[in-house]
Amino acid sequence: MDENVKKLGMTFYAAVFTVVSAIGGGIWTASELYNQIQGNAEAIDGLSSTESRLIKIEKSLADNNVSALQGKLAELGTSLTSIMERQKELLDLRDRIASAEKTVAENDIVVKGIDKKFNKINTEIDDLWKGLDAAVSPL
DSSP: OHHHHHHHHHHHHHHHHHHHHHHHHHHHHHHHHHHHHHHHHHHHHHHHHHHHHHHHHHHHHHHTTHHHHHHHHHHHHHHHHHHHHHHHHHHHHHHHHHHHHHHHHHHHHHHHHHHHHHHHHHHHHHHHHHHHHHHHOOO
């Protein structure tokens, strides 16, 4: 009988161990499931927060009329291109003015030389007239 009691005790312990293991496994599984559900809830909250931020951004873009800004930026780009072309024309004009100033300075030197010659010729003509006047009336 001792032998049967030992077998019965071992069977009882084995059955208790099996039940306790099953309960422990069930608790562990329930805990993991709870953690996964809680993680999914946080992820959903994060998505909800991201979605609300996107909605706020879209509203802000609509309030600031970004589509009109794109048109204005295109217009500004065209204006900048036009300004750059005009600047090139102004630089060319500046070079032409500098060339004209150089020519004017050179012409001024030539005119001064001619003016000196005319003054000399006028002086000689005046002297000739004085000489003719003196020859016509000696006294």
